[in-house]
Amino acid sequence: MNQATQKLGALLISVGLYASPALIAPVFAGFPNGVAAGDTSQTATVLWARSTTLGELRFEVAIEPTFNRLVGSYSANAVDSQIPVKLELTGLTPNTPYFYRITDVAGVSATGQFRTAALSGGFHGLHFGVSGDWRGELRPYPAIRNVKGQSLDFFVKLGDTIYADFPSPALDKPQAVSLSEFRDKHAEVYSERAGLNTWADLQASTSVWATIDDHEVTDNFIGYAKASTDARFAGASPETMINGSALYNHGIQAFLDYNPIQALAYDITGSDPRADGKVKFYRYQTYGDDAALLLLDSRTFRDAGLTGAIKPLSLNTLLGKRQLQDLKADLLDAEKRGITWKFIALPEPIQNLGYVGAEDRYEGYAGERAELLQFIAGHNINNVVFITADIHGTLTNNLAYQAIATKGLIQLATTAWEISTGSVAYFEPLGPSLLALANRYKIPGILSPSAFAKLSQARQEAYVLSLVNLLMQVGGFDSIGLKGSAIDASLLSGSYAATTTYGWTEFQIDANSQALLVTVWGINAYGIPTTLTDLNQLAALNPRIVSQFKVNAKRATPATAQPAVLTSKISASRKSANIKQKISYLAQLSNTSKSVAKNAVINFSIMEGAADVVSFGKACHRFANTISCSLGNVKKLATRTITLSPLSAGMLTIGVDVMTATSNDIIPNRVSITTTVKATK
Numbered sequence: 001m002n003q004a005t006q007k008l009g010a011l012l013i014s015v016g017l018y019a020s021p022a023l024i025a026p027v028f029a030g031f032p033n034g035v036a037a038g039d040t041s042q043t044a045t046v047l048w049a050r051s052t053t054l055g056e057l058r059f060e061v062a063i064e065p066t067f068n069r070l071v072g073s074y075s076a077n078a079v080d081s082q083i084p085v086k087l088e089l090t091g092l093t094p095n096t097p098y099f100y101r102i103t104d105v106a107g108v109s110a111t112g113q114f115r116t117a118a119l120s121g122g123f124h125g126l127h128f129g130v131s132g133d134w135r136g137e138l139r140p141y142p143a144i145r146n147v148k149g150q151s152l153d154f155f156v157k158l159g160d161t162i163y164a165d166f167p168s169p170a171l172d173k174p175q176a177v178s179l180s181e182f183r184d185k186h187a188e189v190y191s192e193r194a195g196l197n198t199w200a201d202l203q204a205s206t207s208v209w210a211t212i213d214d215h216e217v218t219d220n221f222i223g224y225a226k227a228s229t230d231a232r233f234a235g236a237s238p239e240t241m242i243n244g245s246a247l248y249n250h251g252i253q254a255f256l257d258y259n260p261i262q263a264l265a266y267d268i269t270g271s272d273p274r275a276d277g278k279v280k281f282y283r284y285q286t287y288g289d290d291a292a293l294l295l296l297d298s299r300t301f302r303d304a305g306l307t308g309a310i311k312p313l314s315l316n317t318l319l320g321k322r323q324l325q326d327l328k329a330d331l332l333d334a335e336k337r338g339i340t341w342k343f344i345a346l347p348e349p350i351q352n353l354g355y356v357g358a359e360d361r362y363e364g365y366a367g368e369r370a371e372l373l374q375f376i377a378g379h380n381i382n383n384v385v386f387i388t389a390d391i392h393g394t395l396t397n398n399l400a401y402q403a404i405a406t407k408g409l410i411q412l413a414t415t416a417w418e419i420s421t422g423s424v425a426y427f428e429p430l431g432p433s434l435l436a437l438a439n440r441y442k443i444p445g446i447l448s449p450s451a452f453a454k455l456s457q458a459r460q461e462a463y464v465l466s467l468v469n470l471l472m473q474v475g476g477f478d479s480i481g482l483k484g485s486a487i488d489a490s491l492l493s494g495s496y497a498a499t500t501t502y503g504w505t506e507f508q509i510d511a512n513s514q515a516l517l518v519t520v521w522g523i524n525a526y527g528i529p530t531t532l533t534d535l536n537q538l539a540a541l542n543p544r545i546v547s548q549f550k551v552n553a554k555r556a557t558p559a560t561a562q563p564a565v566l567t568s569k570i571s572a573s574r575k576s577a578n579i580k581q582k583i584s585y586l587a588q589l590s591n592t593s594k595s596v597a598k599n600a601v602i603n604f605s606i607m608e609g610a611a612d613v614v615s616f617g618k619a620c621h622r623f624a625n626t627i628s629c630s631l632g633n634v635k636k637l638a639t640r641t642i643t644l645s646p647l648s649a650g651m652l653t654i655g656v657d658v659m660t661a662t663s664n665d666i667i668p669n670r671v672s673i674t675t676t677v678k679a680t681k
Contacts, residue, residue: 030108033084033190034200035100037114038260040154040207041285042094045114047102048260050084050187055105059087065099065113078104082183084257094119095288112204115153118288120337125511126290127151131504132158132213132347132389133423136168136188140196141424142541143502143523147198148205150506153287155206156295157259158389158421159213159347162186164251166215175218175232177247182254190258194535203260210259211281211295213347213390217251220360223300224274224320243278243300252279266322274301275322282323284330290509291341292334294327298347298362305364309355310475312402312409312623318365328375335381340514340553342384343507349388351397351418352478354471356437361390367624370401370412374628377414378601378659382554385516386418387507393430393499394422394520394547395468398478398485403621403628410621411476415486415554421505422498422522429525431464431499438467457500457524464499487551494547498522501546514555520547564597564634566590568671570604570656576676577646582614583675584643587656591634599661600631602640607672609652611644634660646677 029052036048047059059074060067076085092098095118103109118124129152134141147155162185164176170188171181190199202208214220218232223243227236236245256263256279264280266272281297301320319327327344334342350362350369362369376384386399396419400411423429428436438446446467452460469479481496482489501522508517521543529535566589573584587602604616606625613622617640620629629640646652655672 030104030106031102031110032192033187033258034197034204035102035110035112036203036208036260037100037112038208038210039262039283040114040116042117042119043092044088044090045092045098045116045207046260046262047087047089047100048084049102049110050081050258051078051104052081053104053106053108054078054081057085058103060101060103061089062099062101063096065111067099067101071098082180082187086260088262092116095124110204114207117153117285118290120286120289120339122288123290123340123511123514124288126153126287126341126509127507128154128156129504129506130156130158130345130387130389130421131424132421133160133392133426134189135163135166135426136170136185137166137528138425138427138526139189139191140193140535140538141198142196142538143424143521143543144202144504145196145198145541146521146543147504148201152206152506154293155202155208156293156345156387157208157210158345158387159211160215160390160423160426161210161212161255161259162189163215165218177250179250179253182250183257186254186258194539196539208260209283209285209293209295209345210255210261211297211345211347212252212255212299214299216255217248217299221248221299222304223248223302225304241274243274272321274320282326284326286334286337286339289337289339290511290514291343292330292339293343293345294330295345296323296327296347302365305359305361306366307359307364310352310358310363310366310402312366312370312404314365314367315624316365317368318362319368324368324372327372331376331381331384332379335379335556338556340383340555341509341516342381344384344386346386346388348390349395349418349420350386351395351399351420352472352475353391353395353468354475354477356471366402370403370623371626373399373401373414373416374412374623374626375659376416377412378603378628378661380599380661382415382556384416386416387505388418388420389423391420391430392423392426392428392433393420394497394505395420395430395480395499396482396496396549397480398482398487400478401623403623405621406616406618412621413486417482417485417487419505419518422501422503422520424504425502427525427527429500429502431460432525434464434467434499460500461495461497465495465497468497482549482551488554489549489551492548492550493545494520496547496549498546500525502526503543503546514553516551516553518549518551519545522546563593564591564595564660565593566597566600566634566658566660567592568602568656568658570654570671570673572654572673572675574675576678578678579647579649579680580645582643582645583652584641585654585673586639586641587629589631589634589638589658591636597634597660600634600638601659602629602631602638603627603657603659604629604640604642605655605657605670606644607653607655608674609650609677610647611652612647614643614645616642646675649677649679651675652677
């Protein structure tokens, strides 16, 4: 036994984890990052392991933990100790617990378990967890040590799963560059320290879903910008997009290697160059009639975000056209199928938090943000919850979007809401970070960091919440929390904010009532452990409930009447026009049934060309390229008109979409009309 092993053994004994250093080898040898299952659907999953013993790995799968009755036995080869092995399983039975065992050629085994999703047609309840943001130097992550005992159906890793642009013991340099360096960073965060490997424990206990944020590559990278705009991608040719650069590809490949997920890519269709052939992290997975999970990639296809004040007319995109289309279609599908909860897992916040840093959140993409929230509201898609990360703290709020009305900027409320999850381990968490920012800007009356540190944790949380709510008031936004909103929620413990802890968030749907119980687990934030005493103290920490609240689901009302039958069309006041000549566009919605189409909305969209909006009616408002007009309940016929002024010669194409809150209505596809615009004579 060498000196390092003796020290490690002494540490493990001191914290009461193991009786003898001799027990270390079977726990960590062979599979230093543990084993995992992920991308689990009703009938399939991906098994994963990194073996330091090269050669054949045997995968055994059973429906009971003793492995006396196997349902399958498979093999795969470990050819490089740095590269994990994956095995995709199909033909599984829905809503069934499975157990798996992976054994290397030396006879060392590791076991795990997962549960397949339930088919539609029943309510079974659902229980899952989410977190994001952990740095390698802050291991061993006691903030998630209790996850393994919760019997979760799955766990979502919501980005910043490594910090490739922070030095850590595995890579003492400010930025990972090579594929090997990125892999080292991933291996680090999933490895044992101080006798704990909380990520290995978690991943062995349930299935995982995973998506990226920025630090899997480098801080705040913009996927659909030219590499020449960012010095960190200087090695790429000037016309190469960042999402096609070597640095991006190395970061993404290592992420795919170290997560039990399929390597999917978008089809090449020619309709959206930014997505054609690129990696696809978007996932849509249903769980009986209880819930749908919609997992997003908010980095690969984004443009640059806005800076300064929020601009509802912004045209930039966070998600890219194809991902946004998929999200809309799947939300509508989930609502039509009667699925109660729709959880949108988005790495950055969508709630309004003010102007500072908005360019990195969905606020910096205000036009698209409004388009998405208006789609959810207009189609009456109920029980939509955005689960986000990145800000290293928990803030829960109802969602509204901004638009331009005839009398200026307005806020439009929705019934969707968001909860951001705190970090597994990022120093400093949101609260102290906000305080430091306020002091940097020398805001009068702000506590100094030293004065803040002397407060009790409860008073620290209350003080930070007051700062955040001040930002909300300045922006004209609702204060943090669900009280007084359209969401039927009740606070059970703590508050709707947790900004001084590390942790994870638990979601549990009751099978009978469909009520959602949200629990925020946390530990006190800590800095980089540097001594044996530091590690001892970390190894002894256990998460506690920091916040808990319940949200009652809005249940869909069964349709009793015959559905409305809708058709729509659009016409222009002129078939051709000159630049700056005014053109009126009339949209007409017809209902050919005896039933009423409830809360109908016509959206005019500028699909091709450029034009100023000259006027629109009082029942209309505008965001980005869309003018949205409310029609109320349509019995037979309804119309709306807008007037535009073309800005350039060519084709000006205006499209019309219809939304309605009657779930059985037939939603017409987009119809459009094109006007030929000539140069001014």
